Amino acid sequence: MTTxxxxxxxxxxxxxxxxxxxxxLPDIAIQLNCE
Structure with missing residues (x-):
């Protein structure tokens, strides 16, 4: 179940x-994945 x-x-x-x-821009992708 997902809201x-x-x-x-x-x-x-x-x-x-x-x-x-x-x-x-891999740096941004990495930051998003780490959040």
Missing amino acids: DEERLTVVNVVASTRVAEELD
């Missing part, structure tokens, strides 16, 4: 990681 808030958090992290990868 809407948890689902949004996961979506935001995945989207942010994809953006970081597209922009070739």
